[in-house]
Every structure is written in C-alpha cells, then in structure tokens.
Amino acid sequence: MIPYGKQEITPQDIDAVVNVLQSDFLTQGPQVPLFEAAIKDATSASYALAVNSATSALHLACLALGVGHGDVVWTTPITFVASSNCALYCGAEIDFVDIDPETYNLSPSKLADKLAHAKNHGLPLPKVVIPVHLCGQPCEMEEIHRLSVEYGFAIIEDASHAIGGRYQDQPIGNCKYSDITVFSFHPVKIVTTAEGGAATTNNTKLADKMALLRSHGITRDAALMTEPAHGDWYYQQIALGYNYRMTEMQAALGVSQMTRLADFVAKRNALAARYDELLRDLPLILPKQIEASYSGRHLYVIRLKLDDITLTHSEVFTALREAGIGVNLHYIPVHLQPYYQDLGFRKGQFVESESYYTQAISIPLYHHMTESQQLQVVDSITKIIA
The missing domain is CATH 3.40.640.10 (Type I PLP-dependent aspartate aminotransferase-like (Major domain))
Structure with a gap:
C-alpha cells in the first residue's frame, strides 16, 4: 500500500x-x-x-x-x-x-x-x-x-x-x-x-x-x-x-x-507539479495555486468530475484502496459531525464545503515518494476513472 x-x-x-x-x-x-x-x-x-x-x-x-x-x-x-x-x-x-x-x-x-x-x-x-x-x-x-x-x-x-x-x-x-x-x-x-x-x-x-x-x-x-x-x-x-x-x-x-525543511518542501512541490502534468487530461479538478504563494504541499487533493465518470465518489475511493493506493479524504466538513449537529448546525449551510466533500480525494504525496510509486498512483487513477 x-x-x-x-x-x-x-x-x-x-x-x-x-x-x-x-x-x-x-x-x-x-x-x-x-x-x-x-x-x-x-x-x-x-x-x-x-x-x-x-x-x-x-x-x-x-x-x-x-x-x-x-x-x-x-x-x-x-x-x-x-x-x-x-x-x-x-x-x-x-x-x-x-x-x-x-x-x-x-x-x-x-x-x-x-x-x-x-x-x-x-x-x-x-x-x-x-x-x-x-x-x-x-x-x-x-x-x-x-x-x-x-x-x-x-x-x-x-x-x-x-x-x-x-x-x-x-x-x-x-x-x-x-x-x-x-x-x-x-x-x-x-x-x-x-x-x-x-x-x-x-x-x-x-x-x-x-x-x-x-x-x-x-x-x-x-x-x-x-x-x-x-x-x-x-x-x-x-x-x-x-x-x-x-x-x-x-x-x-x-x-x-x-535542517532538511527546504528540501522537503521543494521535493513536494516537484512531485505536485509532476502530478499536474500526468493527471491533466483526466476528468479531474486539480489543485489551483494562488499567485504570490509557495505551498508547503502537505496534501494533493483531486476532485472528481462525477458527471464525466461512471463510478461514484465512494466507488472510486474504494477501488483505489483495493489497488494498493492509500488515499484519504481531507476533510469531512466539521459542521456535519454529529457533535456539531447537536450544536445546531445542519446540512446545506455551507454549500461549497459540502460540494467539495462529495468529490475530494487526497492521493499519496510525501517528499521521499519515488517516481515509480507516483506512476503507480497515476496508472491506478487512470484505469479506474478514465
């Protein structure tokens, strides 16, 4: 995995x-x-x-x-x-x-x-x-x-x-x-x-x-x-x-x-740029970076264009896990958590956050990730959704 x-x-x-x-x-x-x-x-x-x-x-x-x-x-x-x-x-x-x-x-x-x-x-x-x-x-x-x-x-x-x-x-x-x-x-x-x-x-x-x-x-x-x-x-x-x-x-x-912080972040950014290139033709929304910023690139989140694929969000997530890709989801909107529902928050209050949640998947990214591992991630995504 x-x-x-x-x-x-x-x-x-x-x-x-x-x-x-x-x-x-x-x-x-x-x-x-x-x-x-x-x-x-x-x-x-x-x-x-x-x-x-x-x-x-x-x-x-x-x-x-x-x-x-x-x-x-x-x-x-x-x-x-x-x-x-x-x-x-x-x-x-x-x-x-x-x-x-x-x-x-x-x-x-x-x-x-x-x-x-x-x-x-x-x-x-x-x-x-x-x-x-x-x-x-x-x-x-x-x-x-x-x-x-x-x-x-x-x-x-x-x-x-x-x-x-x-x-x-x-x-x-x-x-x-x-x-x-x-x-x-x-x-x-x-x-x-x-x-x-x-x-x-x-x-x-x-x-x-x-x-x-x-x-x-x-x-x-x-x-x-x-x-x-x-x-x-x-x-x-x-x-x-x-x-x-x-x-x-x-x-x-x-x-x-x-002592290795700058190297960590540089490698994460290089891997993210490579993901941008390798995934750009798939039915995905890729992360947008604002001007005048340099991200720490802790996570790389893709959003599924669900109207353009035959699988559901959950089915894609499960298929990636079954393919040995340890994807995750960051995050479940806080206001949808049961504790916060008990405080009075309700579904439908924060539309963009809820839309993001129905499409987002965090794919593997860490600074010592190898090219072959990254290609395995991309190949699995491609086979599952393209």
Whole structure:
C-alpha cells in the first residue's frame, strides 16, 4: 500500500533522539529551545513556542487572545476538528465561513459578506477568525487581515499543513497578517516530531501568556510572583494552565528534521507539479495555486468530475484502496459531525464545503515518494476513472 503521507526518519534523526536518551534531560532541557530557535529562523517570527500538539497550540492561542464565554470564533468547515474545537474548549461559540471553490481555503469574500450581515443585523462579530492553510496553500491573508482591522477581530493562522511555505514571498508563520500562527508536526506532516506542535507570534504579551499556560500556569519569575521567593526551590501557580510541554526527544527529532525543511518542501512541490502534468487530461479538478504563494504541499487533493465518470465518489475511493493506493479524504466538513449537529448546525449551510466533500480525494504525496510509486498512483487513477 502506498500511503497518502509518510514520515522519513534518517540515521541523523535517530542519532539525535538517542543522544537525548543518553543525556541528563528527557524533558525541559536544551533541545526544546533549539527547536524553537529553528522555527523562528524558518518563519522570521519573533517568538516560537513548542508544544505537544497543534491542538494544544490552538487552545493556547485562543486562551492568550482572551477567548471565553460569550465570544464567537469563526473558522472553515474544511479542516480537522481541532481548528474549531479549540474555541469550544474555552467556552466560546463556534461558527463557520464557507470555502472558496477553487482554493478550498476560507473564502475572503464570504467572510466579508458574513461580517457585514452580522454587523447590519446586530449579530455577534467574531473575537477570533481561524483561517486554515489547507494542503499547505496559504489563505489570502492580506484581505483577511484588512477585514480584521475593519471589524476588530484577532487572527490565528492554522498553518498545520504549511511550514516551509511562503505567502507574498514571506515565510508562513511570520505573523505579518495574524496575531498567532500554529504548526503541526504529526508524522504525516512536512516535518515531524512524532506528535507535536508550535505557535509563533510577534507579540511579547501573547508569547508570555502561552508560555505560562503551556506549563501549568506556574512561574519562577520574581516579577510575576505575589511575594518574595521562600528559597531557590520556590515557584507560584498564577494561572490555571496545562501540561502542553514538548519532550526533549520530540524536540531533538524536530531540530534534526528542520535542517532538511527546504528540501522537503521543494521535493513536494516537484512531485505536485509532476502530478499536474500526468493527471491533466483526466476528468479531474486539480489543485489551483494562488499567485504570490509557495505551498508547503502537505496534501494533493483531486476532485472528481462525477458527471464525466461512471463510478461514484465512494466507488472510486474504494477501488483505489483495493489497488494498493492509500488515499484519504481531507476533510469531512466539521459542521456535519454529529457533535456539531447537536450544536445546531445542519446540512446545506455551507454549500461549497459540502460540494467539495462529495468529490475530494487526497492521493499519496510525501517528499521521499519515488517516481515509480507516483506512476503507480497515476496508472491506478487512470484505469479506474478514465
């Protein structure tokens, strides 16, 4: 089976982790700051905080921005559930903005329409909007940022798919058009730490807040304590925080992997360009890339032109799996999940997202994929649908 995504672990990566296992620190040692420095270098952000998952990073980002009861957060339906769950963790309400039919990212025009409608009808405006860089392609952040200035919401970029990509020739994660950017380092992502995530920001207060909440809300900083230290052992819990810390083993793996980030993304883009060429004559809608962007190419999603083929979406998906092609679907629209249906969301609310779901298939793409594997994928697709 050719998987839709796969990590590459080299002897360099293994040595980095083994060195930590033989060291004095398995947690809260030197590797986490080194990994954070590598993320800052890659993104040009002022601050980077490594955590145990992108979900944790999203939660911390919402908390740092003051999301809570009575607030509303908006995101896209075409994402993993963590992009919306993070608002619910904080006691806020969630709502969605439909996708652009060509990029599959949150639509700036639909966002503008929804904001205007909410303002004109006295409905709650979002405290935070979370655009998701689906498949690694950046959202149109300049326009989303312009709307944030007009309507007064904060922005968290969910760049879980996008480290190493660029927007307007600037690295994704530099937070030029956002308050906080979040990355994922799950095994199928561009860079892996087994499990892990990170948040970047240029705001000192947001960085300090996330750092505090990442580790139980505990501080040893005398300037933050309510009384003088009782001794060198002394610490205080000054907020209700969480244990969202990354281990030294994870960070060491990340440090090693980050040395190859540019190569990973370049190879993914080369493979995607080859897919564009090999699949262009089939009854498929291929991924469109916006101008002035360089995608991380975490995923390659095809959409079936169902009117031009004899099989259903499900039949094509199943046939590919049976042919040894480990396809997947990213994602089921969040508002169609039973939990969100119980919150009041209904089918038919976000038409473009639901249309995308009925046609989309993620085909294999990972940076060390071979030409023969790629040709096997293309040959299987061709035989099944052409």
